[in-house]
Amino acid sequence: MSSEISRRHLLSRAAALAVLAGPAAGLLSACAGGGGGPATGPVTGAKSATNPLGVAADAPLDVVIFNGGLGEDYAKYDESLYSKAFPNAKVSHTATQKISDLLQPRFANGNPPDMVNDSGDGQISPGTLVNNNALTDLAPLLDAPSIDDPNTKVRDTLLPGSLDIGTYNGKVFILNYNYTVYGLWYNAKLFRDKGWQPPKTWAEFKELAPKIKAAGIAPFVHAGKYPYYIGVPITDWVAKLGGQKLSVDIDNLVPGAWRNDAVTAALEATLELVHNGWVLAGSEGMSHTESQQAFLDGKAAFIPVGSWFENEMRKTIPPGTELTVIPMPSLTDHDALPYGAVRAEASEPFVVPSKAHNVNGGLEFLRIMLSKDAAKKYAELTSSLSIVKGSADSVTTSTALTSANKIATAAGDNIIHFRSFIDWYKPLRSEWEAANGELMAGRFTAKQWIDKVQAASDKIAADKSVAKYHRDK
Template identity: 50%
Template sequence: MGSTIEPNRLNRRDLIKRAAALGIAAVPVTGLLSACAASGGGGGGGKQESGKKSATNPFGVADSAALEVVIFKGGFGDDYAKRFESLYAKEHPKAKVSHTATQNITGLLQPRLNAGNPPDVVDDSGNAQIKLDVLEKAGQLADLGPLLDAPSVDDPSKKVRDILMPGTVDLGTVNGKFCSLQYVYTVFGLWYSGKLFKQHGWTAPKTWADFLSLGGEIKKAGIAPFAHQGKYPYYINVAIVDLIIKNGGLDTLKRIDSLDDSVWDGDAAKHAIEAVYELVDKDYLLPGTNGMTHIEAQTAWNQYRAAFVPCGAWLENEQLKATPSDFEMTFTPMPSLPGDKLPFEAIRGGANEPYIVPKNARNVAGGLEFMRQMLSKAGATAFAQTANSLTVVKDGIDPGISLRPGTRSTVTALKAAGANVFNPTYMYTASSLDVDMGNASAELMAKRIKPAEWLNRVKAATRKAKNGGE
């Protein structure tokens, strides 16, 4: 995965990677709260470093202040971050920039938060992500508001906030504070092999009825119609919730995000979860997929053992080594259910892959400047070249850059969607709901519960989340 929520991506990625809640291991709030009191507000137990502010140094970065960067090495890799670090070093050549890549953000970050000596910039993603609402509640996140009001690198007449894709600020805001830069612009949906479909004369379905009908043809060809990343039910959650939102419309999205538990009594939720259960009931799942990691399921798909897999746009980069050169990775929106209020072309899309600056970091100013460089055209282009994905920088990519097939298909889908792009936020603001929903989804996909029980469990989980996760 790449995640905003994804093992190889955000909570993904997730991203999603996912962003959002791939991780079921959330850091206890009490542990971080006690750390807040112990840290005394100084990075590494000492004074935060700062220099003189200027037009080109809006945060007052001290020239020789070291900068420590921690990156979740998932679906996007970490080469892109090294390019960002080079951009930063160009502006501050006297600064020592250190780089750590990990897949265990919690294991690396939590002890340092507790000790009051966190790194300066963190890509807080993956299945071991520390949830943003937990960090914010514990007072561990720096306010990134000054970043939004700083001059952009490429055009100082514009503020950083003016060059961001719509929704970026909202998705990085927790309890009224902009505390996370959701950097990657990701779309979510289903993926298939263009080569496989051409070979069999199949057409990507636009309706759920056609999806099920095609599944029968696919199964006759000796291929499983559907694989999913069973060990990380975040992915199937995305598919389920997207079907619900497309069927019920934007009002349903608002009700889910506002933790209105009555939404799970409505027709949209019932229609969507019953539709997904049909994949289980018709035996359309790749054998073993319920126990597979994201990499295992996606690699089986790359091996033509399954026709469709749900994922965010980090998939192409995550699967580079496993994808045959002629695979023709292709993205398609979730198929339409009868009575959908949003068109087939509507997709989940938006900012994810959360980057944070810990409040008690020694070089908070450097962390903010690092993010400003990420949001330059050079930063956005570097990310597209090395991570095969788009960023939240408007018109940030050099038009001359060639894109891989999957990335190209997501750009096409985004254009086709137009204004019909939606992005739930409950994964960030009420992470316990995403975790509990994932547990229910895992049981559903394993055929241990039926749709009615899934709805009951998720309704109870929504009430729990509204009460603070208790």
């Protein structure tokens, strides 16, 4: 259950911006209407070189963590680091899978925790929190010196694009701590035993696929029940072939952006998987965990998924499996982005409520989380990357984590990301996913896919009742 909740959250951040109604809206009506903060007001302390955020040394710190697929042990470790820095401060730890149920009354009463991991299906809509001035601007944290180097700002220790998701109208209100890397996964041990080389180009993939099939293994499997997953290779190819400008145009709802030739080429390549019989039979009806288990059982050679893969499937990974992720193969020899370009983005949101009693303590807790010590422990405990540069460089116990770290580092600034059909406009996402499903079922041509998604984009653009968002790069 914990893993499933975490999974669905990572794949449905539409709530962050597109869904601003529901229980959270009600809870914040009191907050926005001046429901009143804590009776004693926020506490502060004297700033110093070792206490740049001015934390009151003896002020209690109230931490609430979403206990999902990532667990809570990493947070407990961070709390121990906070207690070491402020031994006179009592740190309270609460872990829950029902963030909204637990915190609605506290936000409404003006007495929220000092630091919240606002995640899971019970997440309080970040967009609602931001729009109701319920969150603290994280600029003081980001401009503070890092714990590891007093000459380096915290913001300069983070991976590219880490702050994009949590930025609203130029201000960062949400720190997404987990760094998810997407790509094409394979079992390095299987490939080594078979003498196969992972492909860097689509031509190499098409040459390898018949050999894989001849060995009694399907070249490819995907989660047909959740068409988001097949959207990973499709949109990676769109960005790689069409370049970052095309990604920006798509997100900014530029008329005709989806009709670019790069989109057609990406869809035609995807259809080759279907028409050549390279997709594992039954994929259309598989959930994410079912498709991942089929891959782990050796029924398929490749699967598109994010770097949560190992942590989510840890209990059923066969001994000796060497989970390894690579970038999507280049479609042509003239792609706008190099082979090493990967889709990566920050997820797992952390916030400091603006009416918290110990706002500075909440910010300091996040500063501790962004230290090398805390980031390394996070990688060790969750087999996941954090947004801290080099967080997993010395963690070698996981081929999955090592390979994700390797390709994210190698990508540099060639990071692929989309917003419009991921978390900005829920109706557009629904149409995009539906088109993906029809394509993989063989019921859509590339043109039909494009017509459906472009029409959905145009409808959003023309609807004056929908708040629009803009991306510069």
